Amino acid sequence: MTHTLLTLAEVEALAREAHAGQTDKAGRPYSEHLRAVAEGVRERGGDDEQVAAAWLHDAVEDDALSEDWLREAALSPRTKDIVLAVTKREGEAPESYARRIRTTPGALLVKASDLAHNADPVRLAVLDEHTRARLTKKYAAMRTLLGLPPG
Numbered sequence: 001m002t003h004t005l006l007t008l009a010e011v012e013a014l015a016r017e018a019h020a021g022q023t024d025k026a027g028r029p030y031s032e033h034l035r036a037v038a039e040g041v042r043e044r045g046g047d048d049e050q051v052a053a054a055w056l057h058d059a060v061e062d063d064a065l066s067e068d069w070l071r072e073a074a075l076s077p078r079t080k081d082i083v084l085a086v087t088k089r090e091g092e093a094p095e096s097y098a099r100r101i102r103t104t105p106g107a108l109l110v111k112a113s114d115l116a117h118n119a120d121p122v123r124l125a126v127l128d129e130h131t132r133a134r135l136t137k138k139y140a141a142m143r144t145l146l147g148l149p150p151g
Helices: 008-018 030-043 048-056 067-072 077-085 094-103 107-118 129-146
Strands: none
Touching: 008 030, 008 048, 030 048, 030 107, 048 077, 048 107, 067 077, 077 107, 094 107, 094 129, 107 129
């Protein structure tokens, strides 16, 4: 029996619904971040499976959707693998997290887009100086662990 995979529009709608009411550190609707990461993946040459993963990249980590939901969802195995790869696990060392991303096909592009949006100076500018400095250092360290160029 063949199952029809969710379309990108359906994945986007699911992600928006799952994160409804959630805001980012600057108080903006979280869906803006998801959209920016998905657009960044597309701009960096990502395919539909990676764009779908970008829409869902924080869903499991933020408990917006469960791992059980993801396992059963009408998504490609590759999209599911990417979402799980970029999902940070409680107590996980950054080195282990980065290694999983680097070794999961398609995940590095999604994480690179996520980091690029998180480190956007316009987004960071609205945060207090301490938070901005802490996050800038955190994102730079992850870029290094992932083997991505600075900035």
